[in-house]
Amino acid sequence: MTERKAKAIHVPKCKGHGAPGSSMLETMDEFLRFEHVHVARGANVVLHDVNLRIAAGEHVAILGPNGCGKSTLIKAMTCECYPIPRAETRVSIFGRERWDLTQLKKKLGVVSAELPGRQTRTTTGEDAVLSGFFSSSTLWPNLTVTDAMRARAEEVIRQVDAEHLRRKPVGEMSAGEQRRVMIGRALVQSADMLLLDEPSNALDLSAQRELRELLRKLARGGVGILMITHHIADIIPEIERVILMKSGRIHADGAKRELLTKERLSALFGVELEMSTREGFYDAW
Numbered sequence: 001m002t003e004r005k006a007k008a009i010h011v012p013k014c015k016g017h018g019a020p021g022s023s024m025l026e027t028m029d030e031f032l033r034f035e036h037v038h039v040a041r042g043a044n045v046v047l048h049d050v051n052l053r054i055a056a057g058e059h060v061a062i063l064g065p066n067g068c069g070k071s072t073l074i075k076a077m078t079c080e081c082y083p084i085p086r087a088e089t090r091v092s093i094f095g096r097e098r099w100d101l102t103q104l105k106k107k108l109g110v111v112s113a114e115l116p117g118r119q120t121r122t123t124t125g126e127d128a129v130l131s132g133f134f135s136s137s138t139l140w141p142n143l144t145v146t147d148a149m150r151a152r153a154e155e156v157i158r159q160v161d162a163e164h165l166r167r168k169p170v171g172e173m174s175a176g177e178q179r180r181v182m183i184g185r186a187l188v189q190s191a192d193m194l195l196l197d198e199p200s201n202a203l204d205l206s207a208q209r210e211l212r213e214l215l216r217k218l219a220r221g222g223v224g225i226l227m228i229t230h231h232i233a234d235i236i237p238e239i240e241r242v243i244l245m246k247s248g249r250i251h252a253d254g255a256k257r258e259l260l261t262k263e264r265l266s267a268l269f270g271v272e273l274e275m276s277t278r279e280g281f282y283d284a285w
Contacts, residue, residue: 031056035090037083039076046072048248057224061235064245070228074197109186109194113201121171125181128170129153132185160184176207193224200234237280
């Protein structure tokens with residue numbers, strides 16, 4: 001069976017005004033607009049007065065220490081968390097204020113360090129990619145896979161260089177192989193934006209390098225990359241815009257070369273850091 005019933009969501013209509021990244025938005029369709037967004041998890045408000053605009057196809061990294069609200073921000077973008085209703089709050093996703101969640105998932109590919117469900121571990125790589133059409137953890141018996149779906153899955157498997165993982169159960173894959181297949185699963189419905197939540201978690205150095213090479217390939221191929229991370233080395237050269245988060249607020253939003261500095265990051269993480277750059281990548285210690 002599918003694990004989540006399609007649901008229509010209402011996103012309050014937003015009003016336009018200038019924001020970081022607005023020059024790009026003048027020539028590209030808009031993926032996201034948040035104005036005065038506050039989000040609570042339980043009794044605690046974890047996002048405070050977030051104002052954010054991101055263009056479709058734009059490459060952006062959201063960087064900050066653990067617990068700063070990055071993952072909640074992703075959940076707000078995918079409508080897993082809803083803003084606190086306030087008169088000044090405005091939100092739109094791909095320019096629309098109403099979405100069926102099933103349709104929204106066709107435009108948003110989300111990848112996290114966790115697998116979609118326990119059943120995914122016994123699913124082959126090919127079937128795991130196909131399960132992305134249904135937002136399920138595996139291909140349940142009642143799900144109908146069409147020839148067009150199989151053709152699209154084959155295309156994506158080649159796109160993410162996962163041909164050797166077609167018949168391999170996900171539970172027998174390394175963490176890096178699993179991440180590659182989950183990226184394919186996220187892309188199979190022709191996602192316009194790929195949202196990555198801490199993509200290098202649990203990966204060894206070799207797998208991290210392979211992941212970054214794959215993300216560079218996808219970014220150059222026209223897939224928008226929105227990355228949540230606390231690892232500066234995850235920020236691939238194709239990402240030019242960085243958003244810094246701290247204590248549930250956007251601390252800074254601008255060009256990577258201006259924000260990935262020793263002074264900025266030392267203040268963000270609360271520790272004295274040193275920085276280095278090499279071939280478009282940044283690192284800190």
